[in-house]
Amino acid sequence: xxxxxxxxxxxxxxxxxxxxxxxxxxxxxxxxxxxxxxxxxxxxxxxxxxxxxxxxxxxxxxxxxxxxxxxxxxxxxxxxxxxxxxxxxxxxxxxxxxxxxxxxxxxxxxxxxxxxxxxxxxxxxxxxxxxxxxxxxxxxxxxxxxxxxxxxxxxxxxxxxxxxxxxxxxxxxxxxxxxxxxxxxxxxxxxxxxxxxxxxxxxxxxxxxxxxxxxxxxxxxxxxxxxxxxxxxxxxxxxxxxxxxxxxxxxxxxxxxxxxxxxxxxxxxxxxxxxxxxxxxxxxxxxxxxxxxxxxxxxxxxxxxxxxxxxxxxxxxxxxxxxxxxxxxxxxxxxxx
Numbered sequence: 001x002x003x004x005x006x007x008x009x010x011x012x013x014x015x016x017x018x019x020x021x022x023x024x025x026x027x028x029x030x031x032x033x034x035x036x037x038x039x040x041x042x043x044x045x046x047x048x049x050x051x052x053x054x055x056x057x058x059x060x061x062x063x064x065x066x067x068x069x070x071x072x073x074x075x076x077x078x079x080x081x082x083x084x085x086x087x088x089x090x091x092x093x094x095x096x097x098x099x100x101x102x103x104x105x106x107x108x109x110x111x112x113x114x115x116x117x118x119x120x121x122x123x124x125x126x127x128x129x130x131x132x133x134x135x136x137x138x139x140x141x142x143x144x145x146x147x148x149x150x151x152x153x154x155x156x157x158x159x160x161x162x163x164x165x166x167x168x169x170x171x172x173x174x175x176x177x178x179x180x181x182x183x184x185x186x187x188x189x190x191x192x193x194x195x196x197x198x199x200x201x202x203x204x205x206x207x208x209x210x211x212x213x214x215x216x217x218x219x220x221x222x223x224x225x226x227x228x229x230x231x232x233x234x235x236x237x238x239x240x241x242x243x244x245x246x247x248x249x250x251x252x253x254x255x256x257x258x259x260x261x262x263x264x265x266x267x268x269x270x271x272x273x274x275x276x277x278x279x280x281x282x283x284x285x286x287x288x289x290x291x292x293x294x295x296x297x298x299x300x301x302x303x304x305x306x307x308x309x310x311x312x313x314x315x316x317x318x319x320x321x322x323x324x325x326x327x328x329x330x331x332x333x334x335x336x337x
Contacts (some may be wrong), residue, residue: 003194003237006123007075007102008228014074015320024200025257025286028313031272033263034059034092038082040108042142044132044170044200044212047081055081057264064092067262068101070282077104077128077259079272084111097124104128109154110147119163126164128196129155132172134183134217139261151202158231164191166237172200173213177224184225184234194237198307199246214304219248226334238308242315244329246306249336250315254295254302258313260285270294272309274301 011028024260035058036047040120059067068076068145078098083089084107094140096103106128119125132141135148146316158165158224167187171180187195199218226247236243256271274294279285295310296302302310319326 004123010102011074011316012320015317018024019320025291027071027258027260029075029077029259030068030071030073030315031261031309032059032064032067032078032081033080033261034064034078034086034089035264037279038080039085040082040142040144040147042132044141044172046082047298054264056335058086059262059264061088061091061095065095065099067282068096068099071260071262073101073260075102075104077106079106082111084115090115093119093125097122100124102126104166105298106130108142108147109151110144112154112157116157116161121162121164123164126166126193127154127158127159128166128168129166131187132170133175133179134186137179152190152266155192159191164188165231166194167192170198171213171221172198173217175221177221177228180221180225181228182233185232188232188234190317192235194235196237196308197246212304218246218304218306222246222336223248229334238312239315240326240330240334241319242312243306243334245311245315247334247336248281249329250318250335252311252314252318253297254305254310255313255317256282256294256310257286257291258288258317259309272304273307274299315329 014027016133035055037055037058038045038048041048078089078092083105086092089105093103093105104126108130112127126248128152131148131151132138138148138151139145155165155167169183184195199221200212221245241250244251256315259272260282261268262282266277266280267282269276269285269289270291271294279288293299294302296305308331
């Protein structure tokens with residue numbers, strides 16, 4: 001896969017240390033949502049359904065830094081909403097870079113030209129650009145014609161200026177292995193560092209509930225995609241065992257504590273996708289959440305979920321524990337007939 005060596009080494013050392021010290025639940029990636037407000041209204045997202053008074057709220061720089069330090073995760077993903085709508089997002093990023101956190105700033109890129117002068121290239125900062133398909137499909141899913149072209153322009157600009165750039169794609173109902181192949185080929189041609197891929201999870205407040213995949217159709221789709229991957233040079237921002245999980249070759253339990261979420265309301269229980277209330281502190285989240293009741297084997301809301309925020313930590317920890325297993329999958333390839 002295509003995560004930079006320094007990032008993989010730091011993450012591996014971090015996990016190993018946690019295991020040696022006997023810590024059972026520890027964060028790998030903090031999902032930091034400093035606001036829910038967005039300038040798009042994507043069909044698969046439920047965040048913009050909040051009332052106006054909630055959408056106008058945002059976390060301060062100090063609140064964001066405190067959350068990162070309280071949690072201690074080596075990687076911080078900053079989704080939203082649209083983070084570039086936050087007037088102090090660059091200050092948040094600067095503070096996290098000072099602390100040597102690996103940051104994935106998730107953006108639809110429509111505001112990038114206005115804000116890019118606030119940022120400088122850094123090995124700790126990655127712009128994670130949202131693209132859910134080629135032009136017609138992406139623009140339909142985000143309800144905004146022209147968004148695809150703006151995102152592609154932004155990717156080319158960021159790459160030319162020396163920024164780390166990845167893409168973030170959610171595959172929804174109607175995607176086929178053939179259409180996904182063309183799309184991933186296109187992203188690869190843009191020279192992005194890596195691609196994040198996921199199957200859509202059914203937010204209760206999302207506009208179009210018929211857009212989501214179930215577990216069986218997710219596995220079928222990814223098997224078909226990986227069957228076409230040989231010789232393509234596709235680079236994914238995932239562990240090899242998580243991708244093998246998407247193809248139905250691994251069966252992991254969800255570890256939602258691996259990617260805890262902090263937003264304007266507090267620490268969200270149990271994960272980025274489900275909302276069973278909020279904890280006032282990270283310590284309270286970890287110690288007073290009934291983690292055992294979640295996952296596709298137990299909670300019916302989780303039945304069709306295979307999203308990386310819950311299952312990537314399981315795969316990463318498995319990789320550290322069983323590196324030979326990961327090597328075998330790498331040598332074998334992701335497609336098993």
